[in-house]
Amino acid sequence: MKILVIEDDQATADYIARGLAQEGHTTEVARTGKDGLFLAMSEGFDVIVTDRMLPPPDGLSIVRTLRASAISTPVLVLTALGDVERRVEGLDAGADDYLAKPFAFSELHARLRALARRPAAADKAETDLVVGSLRMDLLRRIVTLGGTQIEVLPTEWRLLEYMMRHPGQVLTRTMLLERVWDFAFDPTTNVVDVHVSRLRRKLEGPEGLALIRTIRGAGYVLDVRPGTP
């Protein structure tokens, strides 16, 4: 992926760039809002990470300018103001995701991967989601595994749909809380784990072709078990 990082704090910018390079991405770093906006307007990036508070223009102004210019590159806004209302403000401005500092690199990376693939999937009006032999019929609201129908509860449906839209990607607990439950807080009880493990049990049919893996300390991945067709 080609990623633009707009961040005025040198240490944070380096840290993000180094981490993304280690994951095999190409990054460009801009240290001011002006440079960042120029790069964002002139080159094609898969995803843009911008700090919210920058030497002008600030992160939200950059997002607004991009959207006004019909550039739909996904944008993740980083901020030291981690409040929910700020998050809503950011999303209203046209940002696709919002992450509060301090953050773990794994969280940022998971979110960037989820963002970068989104437009392609969102463009076509899908009626089916398919991962291995797991199939979700969005119109008839039916989930089948290897042709056998599986009963899923409404919450499990939302969880599974989100995971099937991001197959093979690490989805963190916070991402799941935000996207599936619309929770703006992190419960201290293992709410996500319980729901995921219930869903996982349902997906472990006789064939067990598609499954949810736990990535320790990071989150969950839905993918096709390696070595099976």
Next chain:
Amino acid sequence: MALAIAGSVLLISLVGAGWSWLRADEALRQELDLVLAGEAEGLIRDYEALGPQVLLDAARASARREALLLVLVQTAGGQPLAGTIDGAPASLRGFATLRAPGQPALRALGAMLPGGVNLVVAARLAAAEGAARALAWTPLIAAFGSGGVALLLAFFAARALERRLASISDVSALVTEGDLSRRLPVTGRGDEFDRLIVTVNFMLDRLQALVVAQRQVTDDIAHDLRGPLQRLRQMLEEVAFEDGSTRLPAAIAELDAVLETFSSLLRIARAEAGAGGRQEFELSALVLAVAEAYAPVAEEAGREFTIDVAPGVRFRGDPALLQRILGNLLDNAMTHGAGAIRVALRAGPVLSVADEGPGVPEAERDGVLQRFVRLDRSRATPGTGLGLALVKAAAQAHGGSVSLGPALPDGRGLEVRVELFRNGS
């Protein structure tokens, strides 16, 4: 208030009217008795001087003229000789009130005359009763008149007062909701109200300055500390990645716990400052969504979980904050409580979470709502000691309150009740 005044004026007048009717009736009866006695005496004197014919003439004349005064002359045995008085007994001695069916009530005086003649003099009571009634009506009419005028005056005075109070209450509600720039209008009349309004406005100026300062400090702390903390976390993460040390992840986890406490404190400060977007939303749906997310967690832990949510409860407030405080209460019930958990939402709105655990001793109920206060027995479990403090701050930011009490009739368990401010006021 005005109604109460007018009501009591009317009540007093009614009692007065009743009393004066009784008094007037009594006085008029006595008056009538005197008249009857005088008349009887006159007739008796005439009889003694001029003989029985005078009596018979007088009786006949009174019957003919249907005079106010009736005279009846009887034999000692009760046989009428002249005149008629309906319902008169055979030989009446002294005063009596006669009530013959179908006839007006009479007051009568009977006397035995020498020579075996019985004289009865009577007069209609109706006249006296009518006069008493008329007398009684007078204060009543006066009362209605003065009561009505009092009511009217009170109504206008109350309406003017109410209008001024309503404007104060409207502005107070807006300020409570977080619009600190509102001020009360001064009328310029220079009365007590204006003086009060000037004082209140001055207080609001101070409040606004303090809240703005607190918000500024909160944002500054957030921004100035999060930068270095972010860099510290980055360094730890990178070192951990490079040399694979097993102790560094523990250090990072410790740092994350500090960060969690830090952001909880900021959140409480922001809630206390009344920050946060207010919007109208369906509280029932929000409570249901959060409760349903926790239900499987409780079930996996082998604990009963009941959701009892009144449908269609709407509320104006900060949904993210309310979602979070319900999460905090359920986290507490899962971690520190025991047995069945019950989430309820009632119109009011009143949100409550109850469990059957050991509860909180009465003496410590206020304490656990403070920052960093934890019960001794829960110190071993992870937590910041800020969960309930945020619940309290959030409830107060919404003009509500939090109270802790036992969940079960026998005093066991814990019920946390969050009462929120009524909608739209």
